[in-house]
Amino acid sequence: MRKAFDAVFDVPDGYLNTASIGIPPTETVREVSEAVGRWGSGLDRPGDFDSHVATAREAFAHLIGVPADRIAIGASASQVVGLVAASLPDGARVLVATDDFTSVLFPFAAQSGRGITVTEVDLDEIGERAAEFDLVAVSAVQSKDGRIVDFEALELARQEHGTRVLLDVTQAAGWMPLRLDWADWVAGAGYKWLMAPRGSAWLAVHPDAPRPVPHSANWYAAEDPWEATYGLPLRLAEGARRLDISPVWLAQVGAAASMEWLARLNLAEVAAHCSGLADGFRAELGMPAAGSAIVSVTSPDAVEKLTAAGVACASRGGRARVSFHLYNTADDVERAVRALL
Secondary structure (H helix, E strand, O other), rough: OOOOOOOOOOOOOOOOOOOOOOOOOOOHHHHHHHHHHHHHOOOOHHHHHHHHHHHHHHHHHHHHHHOOOEEEEOHHHHHHHHHHHOOOOOOOEEEEEEOHHHHHHHHHHOOOOOOOEEEEEEEHHHHHHHHOOOOEEEEOOOOOOOOOEHHHHHHHHHHHHHEEEEEOOOOOOOOOOOOOOOOEEEEOOOOOOOOOOOOOEEEOOOOOOOOOOOOOOOHHHEHHHHHOOOOOOOOOOHHHHHHHOOOOOOEEEHHHHHHHHHHOHHHHHHHHHHHHHHHHHHHHHOOOOOOOOOEEOOOOOHHHHHHHHHOEEEEEOOOOEEEEEOOOOOOHHHHHHHHHH
């Protein structure tokens, strides 16, 4: 067991794979386990989960720096990004980062039959090229190597040229302090740095952004879900909640538990801890500091060496990827360094 930021984690030594799957606090595990037990005993009613949905919604809003009434709930990053992609006008021009995660890229590429074009450029060129496009869709932190997008350049492009901006914060929210109230859309999945179960995701919609078509319109997206279970006419909520899907209940239980706690933390301190460990690891390998919690390692056989040393990592783009969250320690850095040197 490890204690970090006043929470307890049953995380194994050498676990450097949060960028794939985050480890929840033991309190989250307890709450989800109890929810599973109630499910197995028939003790729950559908309305019992509304408070969890509301808590997770508010926590996600806090973590990205927007009001909670901008947030719609979803189940995966690609699902909420897909709402935006499917709502773009025919012929829209979309700019993306080369080798970004496909949950950001594929929803737009799938719209090619409507004349929507998707152009890839290096992440470092995104800001300077943004004015040429109708929309920039990019991960705030790159899954493959941890590089961080130029937020200021994108905000400026939106202000001066009217370029719409969609940010996927799946690899950022939870360790990086964010203020994204300026972005048109902010998508994020919960099962990595937010330490929530898979099946939880959110989409923030700026009030000045084109409102996505609610392609998954359902009873839970109504102003009063419990009044909208049968029959026409269509009666959806006015705000972002009109994009809600019917919630994945157990995922929302876990999301509420982890994210309510996370939202109370000083994210600047969390970022300093996570990126500090990552940059310390980089320094030991002769790599420059990057200020990111994700590190891509190019040394030969890095995945095999790390795995043999009991380090949980990932293979991405032919390289080893390690990632440091708030429950990691200097001992994890030392174990990984010893494996590679």
